[in-house]
Amino acid sequence: MHNPGTHESLPFVSLMIGRITAWWRGRQAERLDISPALWDVVEARFWFLDHLRQDERTELRRLAREFIASKEWSGAQGLELTPHIQLAIALQACLPILHLGLDWYAGWVGIIVYPGDFLIPRQVMDEGGVVHEYEDQVMGEAWYGGPVLISWFHDPDDTLGVNVVIHEFAHKLDMKNGDADGMPPLHEGMSRKRWAAVMGSAFEDFRRRVDSGEETALDPYAAELPSEFFAVASEAFFEDTAMLRSEYPEVYDQLRQFYRQDPAAFSGYLEAHQPPR
Numbered sequence: 001m002h003n004p005g006t007h008e009s010l011p012f013v014s015l016m017i018g019r020i021t022a023w024w025r026g027r028q029a030e031r032l033d034i035s036p037a038l039w040d041v042v043e044a045r046f047w048f049l050d051h052l053r054q055d056e057r058t059e060l061r062r063l064a065r066e067f068i069a070s071k072e073w074s075g076a077q078g079l080e081l082t083p084h085i086q087l088a089i090a091l092q093a094c095l096p097i098l099h100l101g102l103d104w105y106a107g108w109v110g111i112i113v114y115p116g117d118f119l120i121p122r123q124v125m126d127e128g129g130v131v132h133e134y135e136d137q138v139m140g141e142a143w144y145g146g147p148v149l150i151s152w153f154h155d156p157d158d159t160l161g162v163n164v165v166i167h168e169f170a171h172k173l174d175m176k177n178g179d180a181d182g183m184p185p186l187h188e189g190m191s192r193k194r195w196a197a198v199m200g201s202a203f204e205d206f207r208r209r210v211d212s213g214e215e216t217a218l219d220p221y222a223a224e225l226p227s228e229f230f231a232v233a234s235e236a237f238f239e240d241t242a243m244l245r246s247e248y249p250e251v252y253d254q255l256r257q258f259y260r261q262d263p264a265a266f267s268g269y270l271e272a273h274q275p276p277r
């Protein structure tokens, strides 16, 4: 049945629902009790936030609050979730969407935090049709339409060189338009063809380098799949920005357009503050 009335009212209804959701999220976020001291302590963990302008820091705090309020958090394997842990995860998760908005993380709610890396049971079927079961040791995993699983390391030195939060949330952005394939939904003015060409050739080049036994500055895990290349390159974009820009300038440029941020503009500052690797 064709009902023009329904068609006309739909955008209005979805706009209203969007506004109510945003209002509710804002209210919940305001109720979170986060002391100024806690903000300072947790932000001090992340030297790669230091170059943000004051208005960006304020926006990041607002997003982090709303992010904490809008997700369902649970600690696995006896981990007791503290405001410190939630804030540390939220600040890192919201950095990539600082200029994109929280709606990029809509459509799922669960965040499960593990005390360190953890095992995920897997199954593979071999060519003979026999199913083999094994356990995969991981630091995180993002499920399409489902939760993000993340390991928590109290000492940031334990994960030196890897940002598991930015990594898993980059997968979430990638999944915004379907399976993780290394191409998130691109903004107007960006070209899918250009993205595919730049990321594809960088991935192939990186894969060759890793296969030949070269020691790479970028985490060799990026050679696994195009989706992993995007996630690992996203970590480097925010944390090791000068390295990414010098090794793969076109990848940096695509990520700069996608994230609408240009951390390499502050690369001198970031390098000076970066812990040794």
Ligand SMILES: [Zn+2]
Pocket: 167, 171, 227, 228, 231
């Ligand atoms: Zn991954």
